[in-house]
Amino acid sequence: MKVLLMAVSLALVTQLAAATPAPLPRDSVYRADIMLLNDRAERLAWRDQRGQPQIVSMFYTSCTFTCPMLVDGAKAVQASLTPDERARLHVTFMSLDPARDKTRALAQLRVDRELDRAQWTLARLEPADVRTVAALLGVRYRALANGDFNHTSVLVLLDADGRVVARTERIGGTPDPAFMEAVRGVLQQPPAHAH
Amino acid sequence: MRKLVALAFAAVASMASAHDYVAVPGGAFTTTLRYEDAPGAATVAPFRMMTQPVTNAEFLAFAQAHPQWRRDNVASVFAAVGYLGHWPGLARVDPAQRDLPVTRVSWFAASAYCAAQGARLPRWIEWEYVAAADALRRDARNDPAWRERILAWYARPASSALPKAGAQAPNAYGIRDLHGVVWEWVDDHGAMLVDADNRNQGDGARGRFCGAAALAANDRSNYAVLMRVAMLSSLEAADSTTSLGFRCVKEMK
Numbered sequence: 001m002k003v004l005l006m007a008v009s010l011a012l013v014t015q016l017a018a019a020t021p022a023p024l025p026r027d028s029v030y031r032a033d034i035m036l037l038n039d040r041a042e043r044l045a046w047r048d049q050r051g052q053p054q055i056v057s058m059f060y061t062s063c064t065f066t067c068p069m070l071v072d073g074a075k076a077v078q079a080s081l082t083p084d085e086r087a088r089l090h091v092t093f094m095s096l097d098p099a100r101d102k103t104r105a106l107a108q109l110r111v112d113r114e115l116d117r118a119q120w121t122l123a124r125l126e127p128a129d130v131r132t133v134a135a136l137l138g139v140r141y142r143a144l145a146n147g148d149f150n151h152t153s154v155l156v157l158l159d160a161d162g163r164v165v166a167r168t169e170r171i172g173g174t175p176d177p178a179f180m181e182a183v184r185g186v187l188q189q190p191p192a193h194a195h
Numbered sequence: 196m197r198k199l200v201a202l203a204f205a206a207v208a209s210m211a212s213a214h215d216y217v218a219v220p221g222g223a224f225t226t227t228l229r230y231e232d233a234p235g236a237a238t239v240a241p242f243r244m245m246t247q248p249v250t251n252a253e254f255l256a257f258a259q260a261h262p263q264w265r266r267d268n269v270a271s272v273f274a275a276v277g278y279l280g281h282w283p284g285l286a287r288v289d290p291a292q293r294d295l296p297v298t299r300v301s302w303f304a305a306s307a308y309c310a311a312q313g314a315r316l317p318r319w320i321e322w323e324y325v326a327a328a329d330a331l332r333r334d335a336r337n338d339p340a341w342r343e344r345i346l347a348w349y350a351r352p353a354s355s356a357l358p359k360a361g362a363q364a365p366n367a368y369g370i371r372d373l374h375g376v377v378w379e380w381v382d383d384h385g386a387m388l389v390d391a392d393n394r395n396q397g398d399g400a401r402g403r404f405c406g407a408a409a410l411a412a413n414d415r416s417n418y419a420v421l422m423r424v425a426m427l428s429s430l431e432a433a434d435s436t437t438s439l440g441f442r443c444v445k446e447m448k
Contacts, residue, residue: 135432
């Protein structure tokens with residue numbers, strides 16, 4: 001029901017946006033002024049990702065157990081979609097570890113995990129922004145003495161305007177059915193205009 | 196006219212003593228929390244801390260200078276319903292509230308306030324380090340009388356009126372109101388993984404945290420600290436409560 005309501009209101013917003021660039025909704029995480037640095041060392045504003053639904057997550061590349069599962073989890077969501085749907089869903093993984101996850105580490109991860117550049121953004125954040133982004137996504141984390149992190153392992157679904165539509169912490173095995181339903185829901189919306 | 200308004204703000208700012216920061220020397224400190232990865236004492240680097248919590252009048256001046264933090268403008272992603280809900284108007288505080296610690300502010304709003312000062316929220320370890328002091332000792336935590344006094348505050352009904360900021364005696368660092376006034380946000384609130392919904396879930400929750408599990412306590416008899424951690428960890432960053440305020444810290448020059 002909530003998803004349905006969100007879908008209806010999104011449709012309205014999208015129609016309006018087609019005429020004039022609508023201001024960001026008040027509940028959009030893109031309200032935060034955050035810069036991403038991707039695995040090609042390109043700086044991009046987080047809010048420039050507006051316009052396409054996406055799955056976002058926070059991880060770090062030296063993590064050996066849960067973070068590979070997060071990548072697998074996002075891949076499993078992609079694999080459950082039709083090629084057309086897949087092309088309209090972006091995935092952004094942001095590092096919790098800006099000290100060690102430099103451009104090269106992110107680029108290496110892309111190669112190792114065969115992450116399609118068209119679909120996947122791998123990014124690091126300014127150190128001072130990591131807490132803010134984590135707070136917006138409901139990710140709790142703590143740096144451990146050995147360089148690892150305790151962190152919430154979650155996939156968060158954002159609609160084209162950056163509103164949190166769904167989240168799942170069930171990331172092993174087959175995709176969480178409720179999360180998949182939400183993903184298909186946002187993808188059924190007419191494609192948002194480009195910015 | 197604009198100049199006059201600016202002068203008025205300057206007057207507010209100069210009356211406000213919370214903007215006084217005092218230097219806190221660094222030192223070794225054993226937190227009441229237990230981190231399995233880092234047992235024993237941690238080293239706390241020196242910093243400067245506000246001598247008292249931020250007041251309603253001070254936060255009002257901030258919200259007027261930064262209108263995106265006004266109650267009517269604030270994005271709901273940064274502040275849930277209830278934000279500054281005790282103010283009688285959008286840009287007005289009751290005279291009786293002026294010098295009380297501001298409450299009903301989200302973590303995002305508190306962080307933005309500090310950032311506007313070139314400051315930040317204290318980390319938990321910094322807050323706990325300073326709050327371990329009594330009037331004479333930097334670490335009074337093992338004194339049963341000190342613990343009793345603090346617990347007496349926690350036993351007070353939440354509906355009682357807040358005391359004025361800065362009315363209590365300073366501790367050994369010259370810092371007031373760490374206990375007995377309001378709860379306070381910390382910068383790394385999101386590192387507090389003591390999380391009720393981390394327990395009693397099915398298999399789905401197993402992957403929730405990488406590595407070792409949540410916080411535990413080194414000293415279970417320090418209820419005051421444990422209650423504070425439980426309260427902070429139960430909140431999301433956009434939440435606010437009627438008894439949760441904040442103060443800022445600055446790096447040592």
